[in-house]
Amino acid sequence: MIPWLDPDDDAAPFPHLDTALEDPNGLLAAGGSLRPERLLAAYRQGIFPWFDDEQPILWWSPSPRMVLTPKQLHVSRSLKKFINKELYECTIDQAFSRVISACSQPRDEQDGTWITEEMIEAYQTLHTLGHAHSVEVWHEEELIGGLYGVSVGQVFFGESMFSLKSNASKVGFTYLCEQLADWGYELIDCQVQSEHLDSLGAATITRDEFIQQLEQFCIKSPTNNAWQNQ
Numbered sequence: 446m447i448p449w450l451d452p453d454d455d456a457a458p459f460p461h462l463d464t465a466l467e468d469p470n471g472l473l474a475a476g477g478s479l480r481p482e483r484l485l486a487a488y489r490q491g492i493f494p495w496f497d498d499e500q501p502i503l504w505w506s507p508s509p510r511m512v513l514t515p516k517q518l519h520v521s522r523s524l525k526k527f528i529n530k531e532l533y534e535c536t537i538d539q540a541f542s543r544v545i546s547a548c549s550q551p552r553d554e555q556d557g558t559w560i561t562e563e564m565i566e567a568y569q570t571l572h573t574l575g576h577a578h579s580v581e582v583w584h585e586e587e588l589i590g591g592l593y594g595v596s597v598g599q600v601f602f603g604e605s606m607f608s609l610k611s612n613a614s615k616v617g618f619t620y621l622c623e624q625l626a627d628w629g630y631e632l633i634d635c636q637v638q639s640e641h642l643d644s645l646g647a648a649t650i651t652r653d654e655f656i657q658q659l660e661q662f663c664i665k666s667p668t669n670n671a672w673q674n675q
Contacts, residue, residue, distance in 0.1 A: 450477030450504070459492055462506050462652060471507030471652075478502070479567035481574055488595055488602050489663050491656050493636065498561050508652035511635040511642055515626040519646030520619055527612050528619065533590075534583045535620040538672065541572045544579040544591040548605035560605060568604070571595060578672055582608075582617040589613045592621065594634075596672070598663040601625055602634040618645060628671040631662045 448460045455478060465473040473492060477483050479502065487493060487504060496503040520528070545568055549560035571577035576597070582590035590613025592606035601621070608614035625633065635642045638649055650658075 447472060448474045450474050450502075452476055452478045455480055455482040455486070459487065459490060459504065462491065462656065465506050465508070465652075471505040472503060473506050474504045475501045477504065479563060481567075481571055481576070484567065484571060484595070485576065485597065488597050488600075489659060491634075491652065491659055493602065493604075494564070495559050496561075497559055506652060507637055508655075509638070509649035510652060510655040511638045511647050511649050512655065512658070513622070513633045513635055513642070513645065513647040515622040515630050515633060517646050518619065518622040518626075519644070521644070524612065524615055524619070528616060532584060533610075533613065533616050535617055536581045536583065537624065538572075538578055540581045540588060540591070541577070541579040541593065542569060543588055544581060544593050544607070545569070545605075547588070547591065547607045547609075548593065550607070568593065568595075575672070580617045580621045582613045582620075584610060584613075590617050592617050596667075599629060599631045599665045599667055600634060600659060600662050601630055601632070603636065614641075615645065625667075628667040630667055630671075631665075632658055 451457050460474055465471050479494065492504050492506045494502055495505050545565055549558050549565060551558050568577045577593060577595050579593040580591055581588055589610040590608040592603065594601050594603040606614045635647045
């Protein structure tokens with residue numbers, strides 16, 4: 446049995462991360478709420494929510510953890526060539542609702558989605574408060590890709606991305622990394638390993654290493670112009 450969090454007490458602490466299950470990897474607790482206080486406390490501790498409509502809120506902290514330092518982004522020669530053609534345009538925080546809605550659509554290999562209406566509402570609130578952000582990728586004024594996540598200090602916690610045209614999500618992620626590097630961000634949390642992220646230079650570290658980095662970077666502020674007037 447995993448611990449149950451009181452949904453009426455956002456100040457109640459999460460269980461110690463050492464108690465997270467190995468199978469399924471990283472499952473830590475259930476219950477609680479998706480209010481901003483609970484969500485931001487979770488991210489600062491290396492915890493994120495992931496569940497579907499038929500489950501209670503589930504909280505996870507897997508090990509290993511996939512991360513990327515913005516300045517260490519790997520852009521392949523072919524991707525650089527594609528970006529230099531300037532076929533796509535990228536913006537920030539211009540269509541957050543549309544991006545998270547597109548990310549919530551079931552993929553070909555999935556029956557449903559973990560980005561439930563409850564999650565969409567919660568992250569929309571975080572966006573309104575200035576904590577959640579989106580990158581949009583446009584082609585001829587059509588939204589064809591994007592991603593969203595949560596910013597805490599000098600850490601960006603990536604949540605999901607979508608792509609409707611070739612290379613759209615890679616172009617959006619490359620744009621995000623360039624912006625974060627300029628703003629002094631030190632870490633992007635990519636959560637779990639994937640070949641897509643491997644190709645962009647992300648790597649896995651242990652949970653303990655990840656938490657050490659969060660303790661160092663979540664308390665530092667990015668540059669003052671981060672996320673402004675983009």
